[in-house]
Amino acid sequence: MTYPHKSRVLKKLGVRSMINACNWSTVIGGTYLEPRVMEAMADVSTTFVDLRELLKKASDRIAYLCKVDAAYITVGAAAGITLSVAAAIAGNDPVKWKTLPFTDVPPISGRNRIIIQATQSAYDEQFAMGGGRLVKVGSPLGSSIKDIESAINDKTAGIAAGYHYNIVPRGWVPYEEVAKIAKKHDLPSFCDCAGAFPPYTNLHKLTDAGFDLSIFSGGKGIRGPQNTGIILGDGERGVELIQAISMHSAPNPGIGRGFKVSKECIVGLVTALEEVLSRDEDEEYEKQMAKAEYMAEQLDNLTGVYVSIVPNDGKTYEHPLMPHTPVVRIDIDKEALGMKTIQSLYAALREGEPGIYLRFPRFEDREFGPFTSRASVLLFTYYLRDGEERIVAERMKSVLTKRPWKKQNQ
Structure with a gap:
């Protein structure tokens, strides 16, 4: 699936256009403008x-x-x-x-x-x-x-x-x-x-x-x-x-x-x-949840991958003050995937075409969770425009299946 939001100006400057499945971080440009x-x-x-x-x-x-x-x-x-x-x-x-x-x-x-x-x-x-x-x-x-x-x-x-x-x-x-x-x-x-x-x-x-x-x-x-x-x-x-x-x-x-x-x-x-x-807040949240559910469904049942949705609805959340937007949490068994560091997954997604930004869970070590040796990444839905959730799921599935880091480890 081709990415419809590539910037011609950025390409001219030699800078890549990226999909934001991370958050509204300053270092990746904050937001897109409507x-x-x-x-x-x-x-x-x-x-x-x-x-x-x-x-x-x-x-x-x-x-x-x-x-x-x-x-x-x-x-x-x-x-x-x-x-x-x-x-x-x-x-x-x-x-x-x-x-x-x-x-x-x-x-x-x-x-x-x-x-x-x-x-x-x-x-x-x-x-x-x-x-x-x-x-x-x-x-x-x-x-x-x-x-x-x-x-x-x-x-x-x-x-x-x-x-x-x-x-x-x-x-x-x-x-x-x-x-x-x-x-x-x-x-x-x-x-x-x-x-x-x-x-x-x-x-x-x-x-x-x-x-x-x-x-x-x-x-x-x-x-x-x-x-x-x-x-x-x-x-x-x-x-x-x-x-x-x-x-x-x-x-x-x-x-x-x-x-x-x-x-x-x-x-x-x-x-x-x-x-x-001007938009109905509950309707906006449901659209984001639909994207989260789609990505979770596509990535479930992959070897060494454990998927869940964190609704951030005030009852179940990654942080008690997290904004009201759902995220997909992906726990990675690095040993099962032949991965030395979770940074390999981040690099593979960033370096692909189009590049995709992911996010680490907050207040957790990047290489293992609080109650498990699995590393975790999050897919943030707030900035995924229609169709981008499909690109993210497709690329994630491809990377987690092909495991390009195994060649680097040899």
């Missing part, structure tokens, strides 16, 4: 605009769609973390904003500590870029309300959290309790939710739980331009923080000046969000 998104971006590319007006009205539209009080569009969730840290430290004080990221000197004078649970810290550099000094509480086994409250002092500027599949899945203080602690001590709070979509309700779940801000990638599950992100604010403090971020970010001077979002990407993000939210 035709309506591309049309909107092309439409605005031919004209000029008051960028402040566009940002304001586009952000208002996003806030409405996400059922929160305010929003700000930036260049990705990582930038959203940096700007949220900056806002927590500087508030609405323009002198403090001009001081950032140098927060150990007056007028900030070291009131730059951002508390986060040790199991939820994943992108430390983004906090530092905003002038923050992370205070990680608890241990790799978890943390408690006492751990968080004991860390609060006159140098504390805010409390952060992570709500995504990169954090260690154990020992969390419930998100509602973290937000309550922040409010009790009159501290700003924000949560990194970069890849926590779908379900659709996650767009307001953390602000509903009491966080002032939540941060999402525009180029993952929303299927907007990869270099976009959204900071969502709710409640009086959330609105004030969004206003402060806007005042000191592009196209204005300030620490956020470098996080410029083009007019094309702004309208592309709004259009992508409108497009994805």
Whole structure:
């Protein structure tokens, strides 16, 4: 079966087009863009605009769609973390904003500590870029309300959290309790939710739980331009923080000046969000499940291969915060297949035509599972367009049957 989505431009540059059965990882391009998104971006590319007006009205539209009080569009969730840290430290004080990221000197004078649970810290550099000094509480086994409250002092500027599949899945203080602690001590709070979509309700779940801000990638599950992100604010403090971020970010001077979002990407993000939210979430999930079932059926009963479907439905999942999309889990008996390392399978799929990206299970060793010596790979369904599941199944079946690594082992 031929692959219909090959890029002529990439071919000209000597770069290969790939099928994404991995996830919305930054390193493989995030997402594809839907035709309506591309049309909107092309439409605005031919004209000029008051960028402040566009940002304001586009952000208002996003806030409405996400059922929160305010929003700000930036260049990705990582930038959203940096700007949220900056806002927590500087508030609405323009002198403090001009001081950032140098927060150990007056007028900030070291009131730059951002508390986060040790199991939820994943992108430390983004906090530092905003002038923050992370205070990680608890241990790799978890943390408690006492751990968080004991860390609060006159140098504390805010409390952060992570709500995504990169954090260690154990020992969390419930998100509602973290937000309550922040409010009790009159501290700003924000949560990194970069890849926590779908379900659709996650767009307001953390602000509903009491966080002032939540941060999402525009180029993952929303299927907007990869270099976009959204900071969502709710409640009086959330609105004030969004206003402060806007005042000191592009196209204005300030620490956020470098996080410029083009007019094309702004309208592309709004259009992508409108497009994805217009679809019935359950119907979309069922389409993905049908692809998972097809691939599982095609790969079942192969020698040394054990196939199952992980629904990620809140009951059975690979991670408790995994987005609501099913994956096919394939456990590999390497000895039965004459395979020294599971990397041989990844390489065979990447190097074929078309190339296919697979994914490792999170928080498991890549060469053996938690209760078995079998290695595991996952097939992610969210980005498989109609027909791609057939290409993936056909290629996987061919590779697992022909076992090209056996020649390399000789």
